[in-house]
Amino acid sequence: MQTxxxxxxxxxxxxxxxxxxxxxxxTTSTALAGNDLATLPDFPAEIRAPAGTLPGVSGYQIHxxxxxxxxxxxxxxxxxxxxxxxxxxxxxxxxxxxxxxxNTDSFKQKDLDKAGYQVSPLxxxxxxxxxxxxxxxxxxxxxxxxxxxxxxxSADRCKNLFALGMMYWLFDRPLDSTLNWxxxxxxxxxxxxxxxxxxxxxxxxxxxxxxxxxxxxxVPRFPTTSGLYRNIAGNTSTALGLVAAAHRSKxxxxxxSYPITPASDVLHELAQLKRFGVITFQAEDEIxxxxxxxxxxYAGTLGVTCTSxxxxxxxxxxxxxxxxxxxxxxxxxVQRGGPSTGLPTKTEQADLLQALYGRNSEAPIPVLAAxxxxxxxxxxxxxxxxxxxxxxxxxxxxxxxxxNGAEPWxxxxxxxxxxxxxxxxxxxxxxxxxxxxxxxxxxxxAIPGTKGLEHRIGGLEKADRTGHVSYxxxxxxxxxxxxxxxxxxxxxxxxxxxVEGDEAGSLLVLGWGSTYGAIQGAVRRARSQGLRVGxxxxxxxxxxxxxxxxxxxxxxxxxxxxxNMGQLAFxxxxxFVRPVESLTKIQGKPFTEVxxxxxxxxxxxxxxxxxxxx
Amino acid sequence: MIQPNPELxxxxxxxQSDQEVRWCPGCGDYAILNAVxxxxxxxxxxxxxxxxxxxxxxxxxxxxxxxxxxxxTIHGRAPAVATGIKVTRPDLSVWVVSGDGDAxxxxxxxxxxxxxxxxxxxxxxxxxxxxGLTKGQASPASELGKRTKSxxxxxxxxxxxxxxxxxxxxxRFVARSVxxxxxxxxxxxxxxxxxxxxxxxxIFQNCNIFxxxxxxxxxxxxxxxxxxxxxxxxxxLVFGAKANRGIRLNGFKPEIVEFEGEPPRDxxxxxxxxxxxxxxxxxxxxxxxxxxxxxxxxxxxxxxxTFETRVHAQxxxxxxxxxxxxxxxxxxxxxxxxxx
Numbered sequence: 001m002q003t004x005x006x007x008x009x010x011x012x013x014x015x016x017x018x019x020x021x022x023x024x025x026x027t028t029s030t031a032l033a034g035n036d037l038a039t040l041p042d043f044p045a046e047i048r049a050p051a052g053t054l055p056g057v058s059g060y061q062i063h064x065x066x067x068x069x070x071x072x073x074x075x076x077x078x079x080x081x082x083x084x085x086x087x088x089x090x091x092x093x094x095x096x097x098x099x100x101x102x103n104t105d106s107f108k109q110k111d112l113d114k115a116g117y118q119v120s121p122l123x124x125x126x127x128x129x130x131x132x133x134x135x136x137x138x139x140x141x142x143x144x145x146x147x148x149x150x151x152x153x154s155a156d157r158c159k160n161l162f163a164l165g166m167m168y169w170l171f172d173r174p175l176d177s178t179l180n181w182x183x184x185x186x187x188x189x190x191x192x193x194x195x196x197x198x199x200x201x202x203x204x205x206x207x208x209x210x211x212x213x214x215x216x217x218x219v220p221r222f223p224t225t226s227g228l229y230r231n232i233a234g235n236t237s238t239a240l241g242l243v244a245a246a247h248r249s250k251x252x253x254x255x256x257s258y259p260i261t262p263a264s265d266v267l268h269e270l271a272q273l274k275r276f277g278v279i280t281f282q283a284e285d286e287i288x289x290x291x292x293x294x295x296x297x298y299a300g301t302l303g304v305t306c307t308s309x310x311x312x313x314x315x316x317x318x319x320x321x322x323x324x325x326x327x328x329x330x331x332x333x334v335q336r337g338g339p340s341t342g343l344p345t346k347t348e349q350a351d352l353l354q355a356l357y358g359r360n361s362e363a364p365i366p367v368l369a370a371x372x373x374x375x376x377x378x379x380x381x382x383x384x385x386x387x388x389x390x391x392x393x394x395x396x397x398x399x400x401x402x403x404n405g406a407e408p409w410x411x412x413x414x415x416x417x418x419x420x421x422x423x424x425x426x427x428x429x430x431x432x433x434x435x436x437x438x439x440x441x442x443x444x445x446a447i448p449g450t451k452g453l454e455h456r457i458g459g460l461e462k463a464d465r466t467g468h469v470s471y472x473x474x475x476x477x478x479x480x481x482x483x484x485x486x487x488x489x490x491x492x493x494x495x496x497x498x499v500e501g502d503e504a505g506s507l508l509v510l511g512w513g514s515t516y517g518a519i520q521g522a523v524r525r526a527r528s529q530g531l532r533v534g535x536x537x538x539x540x541x542x543x544x545x546x547x548x549x550x551x552x553x554x555x556x557x558x559x560x561x562x563x564n565m566g567q568l569a570f571x572x573x574x575x576f577v578r579p580v581e582s583l584t585k586i587q588g589k590p591f592t593e594v595x596x597x598x599x600x601x602x603x604x605x606x607x608x609x610x611x612x613x614x
Numbered sequence: 615m616i617q618p619n620p621e622l623x624x625x626x627x628x629x630q631s632d633q634e635v636r637w638c639p640g641c642g643d644y645a646i647l648n649a650v651x652x653x654x655x656x657x658x659x660x661x662x663x664x665x666x667x668x669x670x671x672x673x674x675x676x677x678x679x680x681x682x683x684x685x686x687t688i689h690g691r692a693p694a695v696a697t698g699i700k701v702t703r704p705d706l707s708v709w710v711v712s713g714d715g716d717a718x719x720x721x722x723x724x725x726x727x728x729x730x731x732x733x734x735x736x737x738x739x740x741x742x743x744x745x746g747l748t749k750g751q752a753s754p755a756s757e758l759g760k761r762t763k764s765x766x767x768x769x770x771x772x773x774x775x776x777x778x779x780x781x782x783x784x785x786r787f788v789a790r791s792v793x794x795x796x797x798x799x800x801x802x803x804x805x806x807x808x809x810x811x812x813x814x815x816x817i818f819q820n821c822n823i824f825x826x827x828x829x830x831x832x833x834x835x836x837x838x839x840x841x842x843x844x845x846x847x848x849x850x851l852v853f854g855a856k857a858n859r860g861i862r863l864n865g866f867k868p869e870i871v872e873f874e875g876e877p878p879r880d881x882x883x884x885x886x887x888x889x890x891x892x893x894x895x896x897x898x899x900x901x902x903x904x905x906x907x908x909x910x911x912x913x914x915x916x917x918x919x920t921f922e923t924r925v926h927a928q929x930x931x932x933x934x935x936x937x938x939x940x941x942x943x944x945x946x947x948x949x950x951x952x953x954x
Contacts, residue, residue: 028949177949224953231949240945247941254702274929275936276944279701281925284727288694291687291724295667295698298685299706303698321688411945448683448699448706451662456631456678458668458686468633469678 001172001216006065008073009167011160012090013082014051015044015058018160023060024406025164025181029173031231031408034221035064038517040072040590041404045261045345052106052114057089066220070517072405074592078170080163082106082137084115091127099213100130101166103159105138133212137162144202145195154192158199165203172218175200225410232409234373234402235262238306238332239269241380243276246302248381249388249420254296255304256281256289258311261344262400263334266306286314290331294318297327298457300424300447302384306332308400309351310341316359319393321459323363323483326434326443328387328394332380335399335513337588346588347401349513350564355395356542356571362480364487366390367542369397371516374409376402379539385420386490391442397541399563401590402514428452433467441486443467488543497536497545505532507604508555510580512538512568515561515591522596531604541568549576557581557603561596624655631681637672642793642819646740647679649799654682657807659707667696669721671713672747672821673740690721693728696735697921704922707807710737714755715745718774722754726783729812733921736806736813739776740793744825762824777898777913780814781891787813788894788914792833793820798844798910805912811920832901832908845897845911850881853907861900868896870906886915 009026013019020041030037042059049056063073075095081087083106094100107120121127122134141159142152161178168175178200186193207213232240246253255270255278257263271280279301283289286307293303307315312333322329335351337343355367366386370379376398383396425431425444433455434443446453455467463470464478499508501523511519516537523535536551538544552558552572560569561583569582583599585591629651637643654664664682668674670689677684683706687695692710700708710728717725717739728735744762745751751764755776759768780788787809791799799817806813818829832841839855851861860871860881871878885893894914901908933939 292698
């Protein structure tokens, strides 16, 4: 058995081949094996593109290690390709010498035609630089399940479990976690349960019996902070953060949304949590979702809505209403590629300027961003805390990459999370709807049903203090400036910006959102080459942490990598009137470590200036 | 749920806010405001439990003039805001005030969904068949061919029948009244308040600046007795100054019958609580038939379990099954492992 520090495995097949399921099962067993990990599901926008074609290819990549993992990995060490289209779409990412497992049963002429191969790549020596393991997976799977008497179609659907069984053998994994999962999923269908079990077991036994692989691999446990860990995807993490915040604030959670990729899973998660008093509302459209959430907040509940870019655009006017009505509201944007429908299942960070400025007139809103899948918990909790403390809408940005990707999460103790205190106004004496707390500048939360506090609010400009409608020019300016000042005061809840790596030096890599892993990995590699590089990752984009400017000034240069055309770089340059270097990528995919590292090597003094990391 | 309390001793004055009412002098909205301020004290609902939500338009200024909780929101979205309020706070009496542009045009989607869900929300549609606040453009309720600033040669699009729309969306309470018929309007408002479920009340309203005579030919003193049919539950459909004409069905077609003395037995007898809305639809379109009277009153009143009741029943069921769920346990479920 060979011990490895880290491995990247990619499963690829037709979108009907169950690759997401195979990947997530492998991830569970990896987490249970105690490795650090990161995953990248990659699926087509079409639910069922024509079988066997390139647009129908679905992939799932997992990077696991006995040390820190920051990204799902740049190149795969192992590629499982269930058909020629999956091979064609993914072979470019397999490292030379990597292990390629192909299902030869799906390499018939018609399969090759669909993928656009003239000659079978298994025969033209184009794969000679890889270790190719050709297996007749379909036939072996049918054989394994034949006694059960399933129809061919159902039998063939078990072949992903056969492949998974092979991977479990290859990486020295027990089958238990998947067997338990099968029991839960197919408990009511004895035949399907048994077929999937047999396919999984057969895949494992096949490797054990035939020595199809020359070597077996073991990735040791990752030594980490002690505690209870859970493997978690970003959307689940976001949902749990909201529930925890509702619990700590003692407010019922009202979650209104309209189905949209890649945000819908947050709705699915919360719809299962009614036992915690959560009310979920699938609204008739995006505007209704935010409007209902505003109504709920107005009436004294924690109103939350969640969407992706196009839905965010639709919610814009209502965000302005929440701003002038000064009601707590959390709006989550799980960003995806755009504009318009764009790349619904691919990731991007191009809604930053929309979140910061995308409203009519002066309508500042605090904007937060989660850095990783597990960080979504912390940041959705933070979003609630800020919204309630300052009586303001708050936007939380996540994206498709961390929403669907999973990583281990050290589960926090709920009672150790920061306090969120809510006090509804009840005293009618000297009540004014827009009188402000001198510290936070928040107005009172005076909810319907409270005797003596009957009052009217709305989207027309408010007179200072009384909240009556006012068209007075000086009052308008005063109110615009006051709302802006209130959002600036949020900085009191924002922790100082920390720097990982060098605290000062030649280059600060300043990122935000889901680029955390790639930047972290790249900065470590640069530092190991002797460069003085730091990594600061912004979770608070409005207002910025108090010390951000001084952090930036400790470095000769600042590099801002973003999955957009340079939006944060634009904001920083305007705000601090200093140049920054921008690294951009707009391909619907996250950065690789190497892409960030190459730019660091170009910019940081002490390097040869030519880049080109190995 | 709302618990009426007859001992509140509320008066009209309690519902008047300190804000100066700023509709154009002569606007029909004054009469509607007056009717609402007269009805609310009589409902046995504490003043602090009323919430009035509005969108944008002349009618939508309404909440500012009512000394209740009020939320003047954005164009067309009031039914969605009101849904969020009602579903989280079933103890509140939630009213939406809207106009024909706000409710039927920009807010059409929210209106129909609020109605079909059957949240206990009362929607008052002030229908003056014109955009007033933006100074006189055609609305989705304007008659075909109407000349306005935005349609100098006359509109080219057919109007909605607001009542047919509400019935089609399965509003459980559907009614119509008129700004200048105060006792009738009060009666309809009181019935809407007592109904549990989605309610839609179209109120014919005059805009004396941009569409004066919006309901000319129907509602003036000298014609109304001849041209308006008052729907009354359990009574035959009779109208006319001398109450000598009635409506009966000939196949699927309504026809007018003149009679002397007692109404003939074959006249339609109005049943507002009919689960089948076909008769209600017929009445919603009656005024569009040449020579027929314009019905007012309650077109449909049919109670069913409300949206918020169903939502809270699910929450209660999940809670009772779970006992006392622990949030820490929730975070610690799934694929977990311990590192020591």
